[in-house]
Amino acid sequence: MIDQQKLYSIWVYLQAEPLFWLTLTIGSYxxxxxxxxxxxxxxxxxxxxxxxLLVSLILISFDIKYERYFEGAKFIHFLLGxxxxxxxxPIYRKWHLIILNSKAIFISLIIGSVxxxxxxxxxxLQFEIQKELILSLLPxxxxxxxxxxxxEIIGGIPSxxxxxxxxxxxxxxxxxxxxxxxxxxxxxxxxxxxxGLASHGIGxxxxxxxxKNAGVFAAVGMGLSGLTTSILVPLFLKIxx
Amino acid sequence: xxxxxxxxxxxxLAGEFVQKxxxxxxxxxxxxxxxxxxxxxxKNRYNRSPSTFERELVSSCESLLNYLPLLFIPVxxxxxxxxxxxxxxxxxVITIIILGTLLTLAITGFIMERLLKEDNQx
Numbered sequence: 392m393i394d395q396q397k398l399y400s401i402w403v404y405l406q407a408e409p410l411f412w413l414t415l416t417i418g419s420y421x422x423x424x425x426x427x428x429x430x431x432x433x434x435x436x437x438x439x440x441x442x443x444l445l446v447s448l449i450l451i452s453f454d455i456k457y458e459r460y461f462e463g464a465k466f467i468h469f470l471l472g473x474x475x476x477x478x479x480x481p482i483y484r485k486w487h488l489i490i491l492n493s494k495a496i497f498i499s500l501i502i503g504s505v506x507x508x509x510x511x512x513x514x515x516l517q518f519e520i521q522k523e524l525i526l527s528l529l530p531x532x533x534x535x536x537x538x539x540x541x542x543e544i545i546g547g548i549p550s551x552x553x554x555x556x557x558x559x560x561x562x563x564x565x566x567x568x569x570x571x572x573x574x575x576x577x578x579x580x581x582x583x584x585x586x587g588l589a590s591h592g593i594g595x596x597x598x599x600x601x602x603k604n605a606g607v608f609a610a611v612g613m614g615l616s617g618l619t620t621s622i623l624v625p626l627f628l629k630i631x632x
Numbered sequence: 633x634x635x636x637x638x639x640x641x642x643x644x645l646a647g648e649f650v651q652k653x654x655x656x657x658x659x660x661x662x663x664x665x666x667x668x669x670x671x672x673x674x675k676n677r678y679n680r681s682p683s684t685f686e687r688e689l690v691s692s693c694e695s696l697l698n699y700l701p702l703l704f705i706p707v708x709x710x711x712x713x714x715x716x717x718x719x720x721x722x723x724x725v726i727t728i729i730i731l732g733t734l735l736t737l738a739i740t741g742f743i744m745e746r747l748l749k750e751d752n753q754x
Contacts, residue, residue: 420702439701443708450713457713464706471703473640473696475661476647479668480693486673495747503740511732518724528728532736535707536659544657550717555729557711560704562733570734576741578748585741589733596700612740614662621657 406455412463419445432600437565439593471592478610481599485607488580496584496611503588503612504619507532508627527551529624531559534591537617541624556591563590564597579605587612635685636692643668 405411423441430436450460461468482489489496508529515525526547530538535556542552563586571582583605586594591613599606647664650656656663672686682690718725 416705417702420705424701437701439704439708442702442705443712446705446709447712450709457710460709461706464709467703468706470696470699472644472661472664473637474700474703475659476640476644476664476668477693477696479643479665479672480690481697482665483669483672483676484690492748495744495749498747499740499744502743503736506739507732507736510735511728514728514732518728520721520724520728524721524725528725531729532733534659534662537657537662540657540659550714553707554711554714554717555725557704557707558726559729559733561708562730563737566730566734567737570738571741574738574742576745578745580748581741581744584744585737588740589736592700593704596704599697599700614665617662618658 406453407459409463409466412460413466414463415449416442416446416464416467427600434565434568434597437561437597439596440561440565443561475592478595478614481603481607482610485604488604488607489611492580496608496615499584500588500612500615500619503585504532504616504623505627507589507616508620508624512627512631523548524551526628528555529627530620531555532589532591533617533620534613537621541621545625545628557593560590560593563594567594567597580608583608584612587614588616591617633688633692636689639668639689640693640696 419442420438423436423438423445426441427433427436427438446460449455450457511528511531512525515528523546526545527542527549529545529547530541530552532538533541533556535553538552538556539549541547542549567582567586567590571585576582576585579602583595583598583602586598586605587609595606595609595613598609643664644661645664646667647662648660650663650667651658651660675686715722
C-alpha cells in the first residue's frame with residue numbers, strides 16, 4: 392500500500408523547493424512547444440500563452456502563491472537580459488538588409504509608433520476609463536522594462552503597465568498573422584518589423600520561429616520602437632493634456 | 633560556450649553601467665545589445681573573416697534565442713495571477729489592447745511592405 396501521509400509530506404517539502412517550479416515551467420514549455428510544432432506553428436496555440444495557462448492552472452488549483460512559484464521561475468526570468476544582448480547576433484548577420492532598407496524602417500517606425508499611441512488613446516476615451524489607467528495603457532506596445540519606466544514618468548501604474556504589455560505581446564503574437572493574411576502582406580520583413588514594433592519580445596519570438604528575416608526585422612522593430620516610444624509618449628501627453 | 637556566456641554577461645553588465653551612469657530610460661540589456669552590435673560591426677570593418685571565437689558566439693547566441701518564448705512564461709504567469717488588479721476594467725482593457733494592437737500591426741506592416749526594397753545579396 393502507498394503511504395498517503397508520507398506522499399503528502401514529500402509534496403509539502405517539494406513544492407517549497409525552487410527546483411519544482413523551475414522543472415514545471417520548462418516541462419510545460421516543452422509540451423506547449425511540441426503541440427505548436429505538431430500543428431505546424433498554428434498561431435492560436437502560441438507556446439507562451441499555452442504554457443502560461445498550464446502553469447497558472449496548476450498554481451490556482453493547488454493554491455500556490457505567485458511569489459513561491461517565482462522563487463523557482465526567477466532563474467528563467469533572469470535570462471531575459473542576456474537573451475536581449477544576444478539579439479545583436481541575428482541583427483549583425485543581416486546588417487546589409489537593414490542598411491538597404493533604412494529609409495523604410497525609419498518611416499514605418501515613426502508612423503507605427505505614433506499610431507500605436509494615438510489609437511490606444513482614442514480607444515481609451517471611447518471606453519471612458521479613468522485617467523490613471525489610460526496613462527498605464529499608452530506605452531503598452533514596447534518591451535516591459537521600457538513600458539514600465541515610461542508609465543512611471545507619466546504618472547501611470549507600472550505594475551498595471553507590465554500586465555497590459557504582456558497581454559499586448561500575446562495578442563500580437565497569436566492574432567497578428569490573421570491581420571497580415573487579411574491585408575495580404577507578402578514580405579516576411581514587413582510582417583516581422585510590424586510584430587516587433589507592436590508586440591515587442593513575444594511578437595519577436597513568434598517572428599523568429601517562422602522566418603529568419605522576419606525575426607531580425609522584429610528585433611530591430613522592437614528595439615527602435617522602445618526608443619521612439621519613450622520619447623513620443625511624454626511629448627504626446629504635453630499636446631493632448 | 634563559457635567564453636560566449638561571459639561575453640554576453642559582460643556586455644549586459646556594460647549596458648547596465650551605461651544606463652545608470654547616464655540615467656537613461658532605455659533598459660541596460662538593450663544598451664548591451666547596441667554595444668555588442670557596434671563592436672561586431674567595427675571589427676567586421678577591419679577583418680571580414682570571422683574568428684573561432686566569433687563563430688562560437690554566433691552559435692551560442694542563436695541557440696539561446698531558440699528558447700526566447702520560454703523566458704516570457706514567469707512574467708506571463710504573474711499576469712494571470714494578478715489579473716484582478718484590472719478589476720471592473722478587465723473587459724474594456726482587453727478590448728482596447730486587441731483593437732489597438734491589430735490596427736497597429738496592420739498599419740505598420742502595410743507601410744513597410746510598400747517601402748521595402750528587394751534584397752539582391754541573398
